[in-house]
Amino acid sequence: MNNTKIFKILTIIVISLITCIGFSLLTPSITHSSSLKSDCIDNQNCLIITQADIDNICTPNETCEETITPASRQIELIKQSRGFYGGMSISTIATILFMTIGPLKIVPAFVKLTYQSEPDVIKKLALQAFALSTSAIVIIALASQNLLDKYNMTISALIAAAGLVLLLISINIVLSQYGNNEKKQPTPPPENPLTALISPLTFPTILTPHGIALVMIFMSIAKQLDNNSSQILGIIIVLMILNLICMLYAKQILNFLKPTVLQVLGLVLGIIQLALAINYIFAAIDLQVLTINAILNS
Numbered sequence: 410m411n412n413t414k415i416f417k418i419l420t421i422i423v424i425s426l427i428t429c430i431g432f433s434l435l436t437p438s439i440t441h442s443s444s445l446k447s448d449c450i451d452n453q454n455c456l457i458i459t460q461a462d463i464d465n466i467c468t469p470n471e472t473c474e475e476t477i478t479p480a481s482r483q484i485e486l487i488k489q490s491r492g493f494y495g496g497m498s499i500s501t502i503a504t505i506l507f508m509t510i511g512p513l514k515i516v517p518a519f520v521k522l523t524y525q526s527e528p529d530v531i532k533k534l535a536l537q538a539f540a541l542s543t544s545a546i547v548i549i550a551l552a553s554q555n556l557l558d559k560y561n562m563t564i565s566a567l568i569a570a571a572g573l574v575l576l577l578i579s580i581n582i583v584l585s586q587y588g589n590n591e592k593k594q595p596t597p598p599p600e601n602p603l604t605a606l607i608s609p610l611t612f613p614t615i616l617t618p619h620g621i622a623l624v625m626i627f628m629s630i631a632k633q634l635d636n637n638s639s640q641i642l643g644i645i646i647v648l649m650i651l652n653l654i655c656m657l658y659a660k661q662i663l664n665f666l667k668p669t670v671l672q673v674l675g676l677v678l679g680i681i682q683l684a685l686a687i688n689y690i691f692a693a694i695d696l697q698v699l700t701i702n703a704i705l706n707s
Contacts, residue, residue, distance in 0.1 A: 480557055482700050483564045484633050499637060502627055503644045505685070508678050509575075509620035510546065511648055512655035517671055518614045519659040522602045534602050534610070535656035541606065542615040543649040546624060550642055553625040554632040565696040567629055571622035572689030578619050579686055582679030615652055619682070 523531045556562055599605055624645065631638040655662060663671070 478561070479563050479700050479704065480561060482703055483696055486696065486699050486703060487564065487630075487634060499640050499644070502641060505623060506620070506627075506644055506648060508682060509617055509623055510615065510645070510652075512652045513671065513674055513678065514617075515614055515652055516655055516659045516662050516666075517668060518610070519656050520663050522599065522605050522610060523659070526602050530602060531659075532657065534606060535653055537603070537606050538610050538615060538656065539649060539653040542611045542652070543646065545611070546616055546621070546645055546649065547642065549621060550624050550628045550638075550645060553628040554638060556625065557629050557633060562629075563697070563700070564626075564630060564633075565693040565700065567622075567626045568689050568696070569693035571619060571626050572686045572693060574622050575619040575682055575689065576686035578617065579679050579683035582675060583683060586676060619686075 519535075523534060526534075556567070557564065624641075627641050628638055631641055
């Protein structure tokens with residue numbers, strides 16, 4: 410079995426695994442039938458409710474109070490703070506996603522992988538990478554809408570996780586400019602570029618770890634607060650199409666922009682991402698402190 414067939418099989422396996430994980434996250438938790446009971450009120454229609462709902466039912470002599478969780482409290486705090494600071498616009502989300510899963514970082518890596526390849530091989534690799542990366546990021550985005558509910562995650566935890574990943578990546582980008590000046594032996598391009606489809610092309614060149622984390626945050630918050638998940642999905646798909654175009658014309662783009670220009674742009678984006686990472690970490694800490702204070706005072 411040649412390398413092409415092996416990596417086709419691996420691609421199918423990866424897509425299948427991602428699909429299974431996505432559907433497992435999208436599928437709501439099902440309570441065992443033994444925990445389901447009926448509650449009839451004033452001889453009206455009976456409602457099937459879960460055991461958790463039954464536990465929260467108040468007796469006639471008790472006062473019903475809404476169950477307060479850190480996640481629900483954080484949602485209320487964000488809604489209140491937006492009265493002062495405003496929400497995150499869709500253009501801001503598009504800019505952030507462009508920096509993290511956009512095409513600027515892909516062009517030099519793709520040219521290196523396909524330096525001595527035929528046009529048919531370049532086109533095939535670009536289309537396969539587009540299909541794999543788009544399928545993966547869309548499944549991740551859709552599955553992320555239920556992360557807060559399914560795993561009882563707080564928004565501050567998601568923001569802090571994305572901030573830490575973004576911090577590590579951006580520090581590496583910035584400090585790489587001050588690395589060893591000794592000339593290193595360049596890594597030769599693979600004989601068959603299709604062997605690089607999954608790694609390093611799709612992961613982590615196209616779909617970066619911090620880009621995936623940010624998509625998860627945006628989609629989770631969109632469901633709880635903004636109800637603009639379809640717009641975010643549209644931005645993601647547009648960026649994936651833009652990535653495909655840049656891969657198909659990577660050599661022409663690199664000849665026009667020159668590696669030095671891309672290196673400068675990469676450094677600028679690295680600094681912006683570093684500042685964004687610190688801002689995310691501070692925001693997560695502030696939100697967590699405000700949440701604890703609000704719960705203790707309630």
